[in-house]
Amino acid sequence: EAGVAQSPRYKIIEKRQSVAFWCNPISGHATLYWYQQILGQGPKLLIQFQNNGVVDDSQLPKDRFSAERLKGVDSTLKIQPAKLEDSAVYLCASSLVGTDNSPLHFGNGTRLTVT
Amino acid sequence: AQKITQTQPGMFVQEKEAVTLDCTYDTSDPSYGLFWYKQPSSGEMIFLIYQGSYDQQNATEGRYSLNFQKARKSANLVISASQLGDSAMYFCAMREGGASGAGSYQLTFGKGTKLSVIP
Numbered sequence: 001e002a003g004v005a006q007s008p009r010y011k012i013i014e015k016r017q018s019v020a021f022w023c024n025p026i027s028g029h030a031t032l033y034w035y036q037q038i039l040g041q042g043p044k045l046l047i048q049f050q051n052n053g054v055v056d057d058s059q060l061p062k063d064r065f066s067a068e069r070l071k072g073v074d075s076t077l078k079i080q081p082a083k084l085e086d087s088a089v090y091l092c093a094s095s096l097v098g099t100d101n102s103p104l105h106f107g108n109g110t111r112l113t114v115t
Numbered sequence: 116a117q118k119i120t121q122t123q124p125g126m127f128v129q130e131k132e133a134v135t136l137d138c139t140y141d142t143s144d145p146s147y148g149l150f151w152y153k154q155p156s157s158g159e160m161i162f163l164i165y166q167g168s169y170d171q172q173n174a175t176e177g178r179y180s181l182n183f184q185k186a187r188k189s190a191n192l193v194i195s196a197s198q199l200g201d202s203a204m205y206f207c208a209m210r211e212g213g214a215s216g217a218g219s220y221q222l223t224f225g226k227g228t229k230l231s232v233i234p
Contacts, residue, residue: 033222042119042206042224043160056221089158101148101167104222106160 002026004107006092012113018080021110025073025094031055032069033104034077035091043091049075079112087114118142119207119225126230128197135182136192136228138207147211149190150222151181154204163205166190194230202232 005024013019025032031050035043046065048056052072060067064083069075079086089111093104120139128134140149151163166174166181174181182191194201208224 040226042208042226044224045221048221091160093160101165103150103162103165104160105162106152109158111158 004092004094004105006090006107006110008110009108010111010113012115013082015084015114016081018078019082019112020079021077021090021092021112023075023077023092023107025075025092026105029094029096029105030072031095031097031102032075033093033095034067034075035093035106037089037091037109039088046077082112082114084114087112117225118223119209121207121225121228123228124226126228128194128201128230128232130199130232130234131196133193133195134197134230136194136205136207136230138190138192138225140188140190140207140209142188142209142211144211147209149181149183150208150210151179151190151192152206152208152224153201154206154227156203160206164192197232199232199234202230204229 007022033048034046036046037043046060047067049069052069065079067077089109091106091109093106095102095104118141122137147168149166153161153163164174164176164179164181166183173183178195180193204227206224206227208222210222
Protein backbone atom coordinates (compact mmCIF):
# COMPACT_ATOMS: atom_id res chain seq x y z
CA GLU A 1 0.00 0.00 0.00
CA ALA A 2 1.12 3.56 -0.60
CA GLY A 3 2.45 5.32 2.48
CA VAL A 4 1.75 8.76 3.87
CA ALA A 5 2.73 11.39 1.33
CA GLN A 6 4.01 14.80 2.33
CA SER A 7 5.22 17.80 0.39
CA PRO A 8 7.36 19.74 0.11
CA ARG A 9 10.34 17.81 1.44
CA TYR A 10 12.28 20.94 2.33
CA LYS A 11 11.32 24.60 2.73
CA ILE A 12 13.37 27.66 3.59
CA ILE A 13 11.58 30.92 4.37
CA GLU A 14 12.29 34.18 6.13
CA LYS A 15 10.66 35.04 9.42
CA ARG A 16 7.24 36.64 9.13
CA GLN A 17 6.59 34.84 5.84
CA SER A 18 3.89 32.22 5.50
CA VAL A 19 4.25 28.57 4.55
CA ALA A 20 1.96 25.61 3.93
CA PHE A 21 2.53 21.88 4.11
CA TRP A 22 0.44 19.19 2.50
CA CYS A 23 -0.29 15.63 3.59
CA ASN A 24 -2.10 12.73 1.97
CA PRO A 25 -2.70 9.88 4.44
CA ILE A 26 -2.87 6.17 3.76
CA SER A 27 -6.13 5.30 2.05
CA GLY A 28 -8.83 4.37 4.53
CA HIS A 29 -7.09 5.86 7.56
CA ALA A 30 -9.60 7.87 9.52
CA THR A 31 -7.19 9.59 11.87
CA LEU A 32 -4.58 12.12 10.76
CA TYR A 33 -1.94 13.81 12.90
CA TRP A 34 0.49 16.67 12.49
CA TYR A 35 3.60 16.53 14.66
CA GLN A 36 6.42 19.04 15.10
CA GLN A 37 9.89 17.63 15.70
CA ILE A 38 12.53 20.12 16.78
CA LEU A 39 16.11 18.98 16.31
CA GLY A 40 17.21 16.65 19.09
CA GLN A 41 13.72 16.11 20.47
CA GLY A 42 10.86 13.69 20.07
CA PRO A 43 7.84 14.60 17.96
CA LYS A 44 5.21 16.79 19.59
CA LEU A 45 1.58 16.57 18.56
CA LEU A 46 0.18 19.75 17.05
CA ILE A 47 -3.25 18.60 15.91
CA GLN A 48 -5.23 15.41 15.46
CA PHE A 49 -8.17 14.89 13.09
CA GLN A 50 -10.74 12.14 13.13
CA ASN A 51 -12.16 12.14 9.60
CA ASN A 52 -12.61 15.88 8.99
CA GLY A 53 -13.16 16.89 12.60
CA VAL A 54 -10.55 18.14 15.05
CA VAL A 55 -10.08 15.83 18.04
CA ASP A 56 -7.15 17.54 19.74
CA ASP A 57 -5.47 20.86 18.95
CA SER A 58 -4.47 21.77 22.48
CA GLN A 59 -0.80 22.20 21.56
CA LEU A 60 -1.33 24.08 18.31
CA PRO A 61 -0.19 27.75 18.52
CA LYS A 62 -3.45 29.02 17.11
CA ASP A 63 -2.28 32.59 16.72
CA ARG A 64 -0.02 31.51 13.87
CA PHE A 65 -0.74 27.87 13.01
CA SER A 66 -3.84 26.56 11.29
CA ALA A 67 -4.77 23.21 9.81
CA GLU A 68 -7.62 21.71 7.91
CA ARG A 69 -8.55 18.33 6.56
CA LEU A 70 -10.61 18.65 3.45
CA LYS A 71 -13.31 16.01 3.01
CA GLY A 72 -11.63 13.84 5.61
CA VAL A 73 -8.70 12.91 3.39
CA ASP A 74 -5.87 15.37 2.54
CA SER A 75 -4.70 17.90 5.07
CA THR A 76 -2.79 21.17 5.02
CA LEU A 77 -0.88 22.82 7.85
CA LYS A 78 -0.16 26.53 7.58
CA ILE A 79 2.10 28.85 9.51
CA GLN A 80 1.52 32.58 9.23
CA PRO A 81 3.66 34.45 10.17
CA ALA A 82 6.62 32.15 10.76
CA LYS A 83 9.06 32.65 13.62
CA LEU A 84 12.64 31.45 13.98
CA GLU A 85 11.56 28.89 16.58
CA ASP A 86 9.27 27.23 14.03
CA SER A 87 12.33 25.68 12.38
CA ALA A 88 11.66 21.97 12.69
CA VAL A 89 10.56 18.88 10.83
CA TYR A 90 6.80 18.69 10.40
CA LEU A 91 5.60 15.11 10.35
CA CYS A 92 2.24 13.95 9.16
CA ALA A 93 0.94 10.58 10.31
CA SER A 94 -2.21 8.55 9.91
CA SER A 95 -3.79 5.56 11.58
CA LEU A 96 -6.83 3.38 10.96
CA VAL A 97 -8.48 4.61 14.12
CA GLY A 98 -7.19 6.67 17.00
CA THR A 99 -7.42 4.00 19.65
CA ASP A 100 -4.97 2.02 21.73
CA ASN A 101 -3.26 -0.43 19.44
CA SER A 102 -3.51 1.29 16.09
CA PRO A 103 0.05 2.34 15.16
CA LEU A 104 0.75 5.62 13.48
CA HIS A 105 2.27 5.53 10.02
CA PHE A 106 4.44 8.55 9.30
CA GLY A 107 5.37 10.40 6.17
CA ASN A 108 8.94 11.49 5.46
CA GLY A 109 8.29 14.94 6.87
CA THR A 110 8.90 18.50 5.73
CA ARG A 111 12.05 20.13 7.02
CA LEU A 112 11.34 23.84 7.59
CA THR A 113 14.11 26.36 8.08
CA VAL A 114 13.12 29.87 9.12
CA THR A 115 15.88 32.47 8.68
CA ALA B 116 6.15 15.49 34.87
CA GLN B 117 7.36 13.80 31.73
CA LYS B 118 5.15 11.00 30.56
CA ILE B 119 7.90 9.16 28.71
CA THR B 120 11.50 9.10 29.91
CA GLN B 121 14.39 7.75 27.90
CA THR B 122 17.49 8.17 30.02
CA GLN B 123 20.08 7.12 27.44
CA PRO B 124 20.83 9.93 24.98
CA GLY B 125 23.24 7.64 23.12
CA MET B 126 24.19 3.98 23.07
CA PHE B 127 26.87 1.97 21.33
CA VAL B 128 26.65 -1.74 20.53
CA GLN B 129 28.93 -4.13 18.73
CA GLU B 130 27.52 -5.69 15.59
CA LYS B 131 25.77 -9.03 16.27
CA GLU B 132 25.40 -8.24 19.97
CA ALA B 133 22.10 -7.54 21.74
CA VAL B 134 21.22 -4.11 23.14
CA THR B 135 18.54 -2.81 25.49
CA LEU B 136 17.09 0.68 25.15
CA ASP B 137 15.39 1.95 28.29
CA CYS B 138 11.97 3.55 28.54
CA THR B 139 9.92 4.42 31.60
CA TYR B 140 6.48 5.95 31.53
CA ASP B 141 4.07 7.72 33.82
CA THR B 142 0.32 7.33 33.68
CA SER B 143 -2.61 6.80 35.99
CA ASP B 144 -4.75 5.44 33.18
CA PRO B 145 -5.34 1.67 33.47
CA SER B 146 -5.58 1.37 29.69
CA TYR B 147 -2.64 2.44 27.60
CA GLY B 148 -0.40 1.32 24.78
CA LEU B 149 3.35 1.55 24.36
CA PHE B 150 5.08 1.90 21.00
CA TRP B 151 8.64 1.96 19.78
CA TYR B 152 9.65 3.78 16.62
CA LYS B 153 12.94 3.90 14.72
CA GLN B 154 14.06 7.08 12.96
CA PRO B 155 17.06 6.68 10.62
CA SER B 156 19.01 9.70 9.46
CA SER B 157 16.66 9.95 6.48
CA GLY B 158 14.00 11.18 8.91
CA GLU B 159 11.18 8.70 8.42
CA MET B 160 9.55 7.24 11.54
CA ILE B 161 9.25 3.47 11.35
CA PHE B 162 6.90 1.58 13.66
CA LEU B 163 8.68 -1.34 15.36
CA ILE B 164 6.59 -2.88 18.11
CA TYR B 165 3.53 -2.39 20.31
CA GLN B 166 2.64 -3.48 23.86
CA GLY B 167 -0.80 -3.04 25.37
CA SER B 168 -1.23 -2.48 29.10
CA TYR B 169 -3.41 -5.57 29.41
CA ASP B 170 -1.18 -7.84 27.37
CA GLN B 171 0.02 -10.76 29.47
CA GLN B 172 3.04 -11.57 27.38
CA ASN B 173 5.91 -9.42 26.20
CA ALA B 174 5.59 -8.35 22.59
CA THR B 175 8.04 -9.68 20.04
CA GLU B 176 8.54 -8.75 16.40
CA GLY B 177 11.44 -10.42 14.66
CA ARG B 178 14.68 -9.20 16.28
CA TYR B 179 12.74 -6.74 18.44
CA SER B 180 11.22 -7.61 21.78
CA LEU B 181 9.72 -5.47 24.49
CA ASN B 182 10.61 -6.12 28.12
CA PHE B 183 7.40 -4.92 29.75
CA GLN B 184 7.47 -4.53 33.53
CA LYS B 185 4.13 -3.02 34.41
CA ALA B 186 4.71 -2.54 38.14
CA ARG B 187 7.91 -0.65 37.43
CA LYS B 188 6.30 1.22 34.52
CA SER B 189 9.08 0.32 32.17
CA ALA B 190 8.95 -0.84 28.55
CA ASN B 191 12.49 -1.47 27.39
CA LEU B 192 13.24 -2.36 23.79
CA VAL B 193 15.62 -5.26 23.20
CA ILE B 194 17.28 -5.59 19.81
CA SER B 195 18.97 -8.93 19.27
CA ALA B 196 21.83 -9.58 16.85
CA SER B 197 22.42 -5.90 16.05
CA GLN B 198 23.07 -4.93 12.46
CA LEU B 199 24.73 -1.85 10.99
CA GLY B 200 21.35 -0.80 9.64
CA ASP B 201 20.02 -0.57 13.19
CA SER B 202 21.99 2.65 13.72
CA ALA B 203 19.27 5.27 14.22
CA MET B 204 17.27 7.24 16.77
CA TYR B 205 14.78 5.15 18.74
CA PHE B 206 11.70 6.67 20.30
CA CYS B 207 9.44 5.23 22.94
CA ALA B 208 5.85 6.51 22.87
CA MET B 209 2.68 6.04 24.89
CA ARG B 210 -0.97 6.33 24.05
CA GLU B 211 -3.32 6.67 27.01
CA GLY B 212 -6.87 5.48 26.85
CA GLY B 213 -10.05 7.47 27.36
CA ALA B 214 -10.15 7.01 31.12
CA SER B 215 -7.57 9.74 31.61
CA GLY B 216 -9.71 12.18 29.73
CA ALA B 217 -7.35 12.08 26.79
CA GLY B 218 -10.14 11.20 24.43
CA SER B 219 -7.87 11.87 21.52
CA TYR B 220 -5.68 8.89 22.46
CA GLN B 221 -2.76 11.20 21.90
CA LEU B 222 0.59 9.52 21.25
CA THR B 223 3.30 11.11 23.42
CA PHE B 224 6.96 10.56 22.56
CA GLY B 225 10.12 10.48 24.63
CA LYS B 226 13.26 12.37 23.65
CA GLY B 227 14.84 9.36 22.02
CA THR B 228 18.02 7.32 22.19
CA LYS B 229 20.63 7.41 19.46
CA LEU B 230 21.93 3.92 18.80
CA SER B 231 25.21 3.42 16.99
CA VAL B 232 26.19 -0.07 15.85
CA ILE B 233 29.95 -0.61 15.62
CA PRO B 234 31.29 -3.06 13.04
